[in-house]
Amino acid sequence: xxxxxxxxxxxxxxxxxxxxxxxxxxxxxxxxxxxxxxxxxxxxxxxxxxxxxxxxxxxxxxxxxxxxxxxxxxxxxxxxxxxxxxxxxxxxxxxxxxxxxxxxxxxxxxxxxxxxxxxxxxxxxxxxxxxxxxxxxxxxxxxxxxxxxxxxxxxxxxxxxxxxxxxxxxxxxxxxxxxxxxxxxxxxxxxxxxxxxxxxxxxxxxxxxxxxxxxxxxxxxxxxxxxxxxxxxxxxxxxxxxxxxxxxxxxxxxxxxxxxxxxxxxxxxxxxxxxxxxxxxxxxxxxxxxxxxxxxxxxxxxxxxxxxxxxxxxxxxxxxxxxxxxxxxxxxxxxxxxxxxxxxxxxxxxxxxxxxxxxxxxxxxxxxxxxxxxxxxxxxxxxxxxxxxxxxxxxxxxxxxxxxxxxxxxxxxxxxxxxxxxxxxxxxxxxxxxxxxxxxxxxxxxxxxxxxxxxxxxxxxxxxxxxxxx
Ligand code: D5M
Ligand code: FE
Ligand code: ZN
Numbered sequence: 001x002x003x004x005x006x007x008x009x010x011x012x013x014x015x016x017x018x019x020x021x022x023x024x025x026x027x028x029x030x031x032x033x034x035x036x037x038x039x040x041x042x043x044x045x046x047x048x049x050x051x052x053x054x055x056x057x058x059x060x061x062x063x064x065x066x067x068x069x070x071x072x073x074x075x076x077x078x079x080x081x082x083x084x085x086x087x088x089x090x091x092x093x094x095x096x097x098x099x100x101x102x103x104x105x106x107x108x109x110x111x112x113x114x115x116x117x118x119x120x121x122x123x124x125x126x127x128x129x130x131x132x133x134x135x136x137x138x139x140x141x142x143x144x145x146x147x148x149x150x151x152x153x154x155x156x157x158x159x160x161x162x163x164x165x166x167x168x169x170x171x172x173x174x175x176x177x178x179x180x181x182x183x184x185x186x187x188x189x190x191x192x193x194x195x196x197x198x199x200x201x202x203x204x205x206x207x208x209x210x211x212x213x214x215x216x217x218x219x220x221x222x223x224x225x226x227x228x229x230x231x232x233x234x235x236x237x238x239x240x241x242x243x244x245x246x247x248x249x250x251x252x253x254x255x256x257x258x259x260x261x262x263x264x265x266x267x268x269x270x271x272x273x274x275x276x277x278x279x280x281x282x283x284x285x286x287x288x289x290x291x292x293x294x295x296x297x298x299x300x301x302x303x304x305x306x307x308x309x310x311x312x313x314x315x316x317x318x319x320x321x322x323x324x325x326x327x328x329x330x331x332x333x334x335x336x337x338x339x340x341x342x343x344x345x346x347x348x349x350x351x352x353x354x355x356x357x358x359x360x361x362x363x364x365x366x367x368x369x370x371x372x373x374x375x376x377x378x379x380x381x382x383x384x385x386x387x388x389x390x391x392x393x394x395x396x397x398x399x400x401x402x403x404x405x406x407x408x409x410x411x412x413x414x415x416x417x418x419x420x421x422x423x424x425x426x427x428x429x430x431x432x433x434x435x436x437x438x439x440x441x442x443x444x445x446x447x448x449x450x451x452x453x454x455x456x457x458x459x460x461x462x463x464x465x466x467x468x469x470x
Contacts, residue, residue, distance in 0.1 A: 002027055010035045011049055016042070019050040020244075021292050025057070050289045052322070071216070072250065072295050075342070076396070077334025079314035090391035091383075095134065095177070098395040099153065102179035102377055103132045105201035105400070110181050116154035118186060118193075125186045131157060131193070132181045135174050146171045150182065150193070159184070159193045170198045173358050173372075178381045201377035203420040209404040212339040212454035218250035219243070219462075220450045222347070222409025223429035225303065226286070227279035228259035229272045230432045235447035236286065238464040243290055248451060251294050254409040255301025255332055255347030256429070257283055257315070263303050270434065276305050277319060284322030292326055299332040301347035301410060309390035310349065310380055310397060333379055333396070335403065341454045344403035346373075348410035348426070349387040350380035357382065363442045367415035370406055370424030374399065404457060412437070412444035416459055423457055425450045 007026050011018040016039070026034055034054075042053050051057050106112070112130040136149035136156075146161040146168065159182055161171035174180070181199035186192070221239075225231050243251075258279035259271060273279045287296055300312045305319055314329040330336070333346035351369045355361040361368060373379055379397040380387045389397075399406075405423045412429035428448040437444060447464040 001030060002032060007035065011039070014039055016046065017048045019048055019289060021051050022049050022054065025051065025054060048289060050285070051292075051324075052285055052288050071339050072297065072328065073337040074328070074330055075335040075337055077299070077311065077314075077331035077345075079329050079331070081331065088391060090393050093393040094389070094391060094395050096153065097393065098177075098378070098398060099134050099179055101395065101398050101400060102201045103152075105377060106132050106179070106181040106199055110183070110199050112181055114154040115150070115152045115157045119155060119157065119190060122190055125188055125190050128183065128185050128196075130181050130183045130199070132179065133157065135176055135178050135180060138174055138176060146174075148174060150180075157193050158191065159195050161195050165196070167195050167197055171195070174198075175354065175357055175376070176382045176384075178376050178378065200375050202375045203377075203402055203422055205420060207402060207421045209421045209423075209457060210340060210342070211404075211457055212341050214339055214455070216250070216339045216454040217246075217248045218252055218338060218343075218452045218454070219246075219248045220252050220254070220405075220407050220425050220452055221427045221430070222254035222407075223256040223301065223412055223431060224253065224283065225256055225259045225429065225431040226283040227271055227273035228431055228434070229270050230434055231259070231272075232430050232432055232447050235464045236430050238467070239447070239449055239462075240286070240290055242462070242464070243294070246451075249293065249295060250338055251290070251296045252336075252338075252343065252345060252407060253296070253298045254345045254407050254427075255299050256303040256409060257298055257300065258303060258305075259431075260303040260305060264436065280305070280315070280319040281322040284320065284324070287327060288322070288324040292324065294326060296324075296327045297330060297334075297336060297345070298327060299330045299334050299345050299347065301332065302349050307390070309388040311390060311392065312347075335401075339454045341405065341457070342401065342403040343405045343407055344379075344399065345407045346379045348408035350382070351408065351411050353380070353382050353385040353387050356385070363411050363413055365415060366408065366411045366413055366426040367417035367424055370408060370415070370426065371417055371419045374406065374419050374422055374424070405452065412442070412446065414445045414448050414450075414461060416450070416461070423452070423459060425452070425459055427461075 007023050110130050112132045118124050133150035133152040138148045144163045148159050150157045150159045182195045183197040184195040261276050300306045306313050312332040336343045354369045377399045408426045414428040415426040417424040427450045429446045449462045451460045
């Protein structure tokens with residue numbers, strides 16, 4: 001019978017550290033010759049021996065075991081739920097579904113009139129009322145007011161936001177294709193609606209988030225970008241070391257798992273791994289080196305090997321052959337219940353669009369954009385900008401039900417917020433500033449992870465940029 005110490009010692013003699021899972025495996029096998037076979041087969045650069053170095057070791061890849069784990073439940077966005085992106089005509093259904101669902105959230109608190117009923121006769125002219133519609137074209141008039149087209153299933157209305165009114169500041173933050181209520185009055189000639197107030201679907205003020213009665217912690221990260229020459233390997237390894245001794249049970253990764261290939265012009269020059277399968281294999285090895293007690297949930301981002309249009313399907317099995325069995329692949333976005341706490345994971349491509357459209361928004365404060373998603377109850381509203389939307393018949397980017405946590409990534413800058421009880425987390429990235437980001441004056445805050453305590457919903461930022469930083 002081999003003892004753990006003896007096993008560890010045998011590896012140390014050849015200058016190798018050994019993962020606890022390997023020690024367990026060897027002890028159970030009770031075969032001392034196995035150690036020699038492992039050492040003989042090990043690649044020269046290896047520092048830590050993990051289960052993938054064991055000849056003939058078959059990792060447990062039984063996804064169903066994980067799915068029946070009562071602690072992580074995929075409420076929406078499981079790998080087998082992939083909504084097909086159908087033909088172009090389905091955009092009509094998509095936008096109608098969006099209007100109905102977001103409109104109902106507004107209507108619950110604000111009785112509203114159909115646009116057609118308002119404009120059909122002169123009866124309502126100059127009477128205060130509310131309409132609910134989707135924002136179309138937004139423009140500034142010659143005199144500096146804002147004019148928008150507002151559309152509902154019955155008709156269309158031109159809505160004017162006077163620059164002298166309080167509502168004007170809100171009107172500057174309108175996003176094309178968002179659904180809003182507008183309180184105001186129709187002009188005397190019935191051609192223009194003068195806005196007094198904007199009502200958004202929003203999170204109710206009295207929203208009380210659920211907390212887990214049992215202890216439990218997750219660590220939230222995103223944007224690992226394996227394969228890029230700016231991937232921060234030493235920092236990741238420090239994080240992996242920290243995980244060994246931590247009491248964290250879940251690792252959630254919100255997209256851009258690898259750097260991918262052909263994502264932007266000239267990317268080849270910035271890749272150290274130019275094969276997409278190899279990028280995922282290396283990541284699989286990195287995750288296999290983490291403690292096997294972790295439940296790892298991975299959703300894709302715009303650098304991953306799935307369609308760019310959102311919702312993005314889960315990473316298919318072709319790419320995940322080297323991933324350990326404790327990994328669960330989900331769509332982007334996806335809604336999890338971890339110990340009953342709802343975590344909405346979304347990579348965050350739409351943050352680029354929001355920053356471009358909202359005056360004063362900046363890459364340094366992604367938390368403001370997370371708040372913007374929550375108040376609009378939608379993850380990616382605007383069609384036709386950088387974020388491409390799939391023509392699914394249902395709008396899967398509506399934020400409903402309300403999660404306890406919104407976990408995003410993409411912008412590579414860390415940000416935390418608490419908006420009406422919902423915690424917003426953007427951890428950052430595991431990639432240092434790229435040439436492109438330098439050009440764009442984007443300053444990433446990489447090598448950070450956010451620990452979330454499910455009993456308190458308190459976040460804690462861990463910084464792995466330096467050896468003693470945590
Ligand atoms: O995006 C990381 C960050 O860099 C994100 O905030 C957008 C910005 N970025 C990256 N590529 C582009 C292009 N081509 N245009 C504008 N902004 C960009 P990531 O998804 O990791 O590449
Ligand atoms: Fe990224
Ligand atoms: Zn991204």
